[in-house]
Amino acid sequence: MACAFVLGMAYVPAQAEDAKPAPAASAAPQYTLKDLNEQLVMATLWVQTSVEYRALCQQVYNWVKVLVDKDLAEVKTDKKRIIIVDGDETTIQANTYEAFVIDKDQEYPTGWYEWVASATGEPIPGAVEGLSYAASKGVETYYVTNRKIDKEYQGTLDNLKKFGFPNVDPEHVIYRQVGQPDDKLQRQLDLEKKYHLVVYVGDDFNDFPLGTHKKSLDERSKAFVDSKDKWGSRYLMLPNPMYGSWEKTLNNNQVGMSADEQNKIRRQYLRKWK
Template identity: 45%
Template sequence: MFFTNFRTVMLSTVLLAGSVSLPALAHDSDYNTKDLNEQLVMSTLWMQASAEYKAMSYQAFNLAKMQFDHYLDKHKGNKKVAVVVDADETVIDNSDYQAWLIGKDFGYSSKTWSKWMAAADAKAMPGATDFLNYVASKGAEVFYVTNRKIVGLEGTRKNLKALGFPNVDDKHLMLRTDTSNKEPRRDAVAKNYDIALFMGDNLNDFSNDFRTKSLAESDAAVEKNKALFGTRFIVLPNPAYGDWEGKVYNGNWGATAAEKDRMRKSKLHVWHPAK
């Protein structure tokens, strides 16, 4: 009991100090990425098997349609109207890739992700195809501002076209080239278009207000922009991965599997029943 409590206190102290150099524990050498990948099971299963996930996706696109129509009713500018969407876990579902990692002793890598992009096997998010084609039917345009690297352009183009999405061309496919910051690409769209909506699964899909370094700063940015969620910003559910995970690690994506496991669990709010 004493050792367990002491270890918990030491871990909390290290994390509060902002360090990600965690003290080694006895089990660290036995805990590997395959073990850590087991934590993907529930989030991936929920995305693939639950009707609730499907319902939340439909809910997001139904809301997007309502807000898009409202925007068109009030639009008086001379510019054409656009909708800006992220790709992964916003209009296409990559959960098969996440499921593939389960049971493997390695995590995400650009090498395996490039193969996934080239395979062009991602499915459409429920409601995405209908909504994006509705946008196009109203004379507006869809821009895909994604942090897929340019090496994945052809696979991404093939995938989106196969799913029946509109505006799948070099003008509207805005992949990552020199920076993961999407603001310059959003600004490029805004020069010639009035943007009705932004859709994404990651807060960085919406504004540079969310390019924060900590979970607390992200929370504060959400509070600052709370009136925009559901009106101008439409968020899709993604419990599997995201920018938030790096903030759990204080930016140290290179931490060991055991360290990541402990840092994840240190952020949980745990109920302790009365004795």
């Protein structure tokens, strides 16, 4: 089903002009995982080489410092002040794993747990200094990650400690428990209830407590519009063009789709000039 982006941020099916008869099965070779990984090359290169990426990240963490100072100056509270951040692509860069799957013609989770155990992910530009500044002012960081407590516990702690992130201990690094879905909402709300939240930092819409886990494009779009005033003050977003819930949403969060099916869906969402 082809889709078009229209006024009011809604996604609607395009008209039937694309509905041509399917080509004969033998007309083209199937799109392979290697082909699909080629789509990841530009996004990974941008993250690994561009100063534009570094500037966006630095901008976010410079702004964390401003928000910490602002909160301390303007808000009186007896509660502990906290920042809630995500793990991958928010504090730790996992892009060398993306380059690994491109190079090896593989896909997640092949090699992922070994990569985590290696504790080699570089910090996101500006993250250590921004969060350390917060810590120096008594504002603690909580890492709410979907990394799994049974398989990724030690490698995550080791990686964060290695680069000098603050508050790296079992209290502050909150993993996904065994059998828990990759929905962070309850963990986020539990922290908000107990402490005074200064700001959330993430690279995925689900790193923010907006209730959009596994929701559709339209629902995510509505949640964004409804939360517009909080971006830059309560919520700070980092760029991640390599993967995330944005991409899974295109597949309606289905797992196990072939590379060919995934590619077809991606193409159908392209809004084209005609």
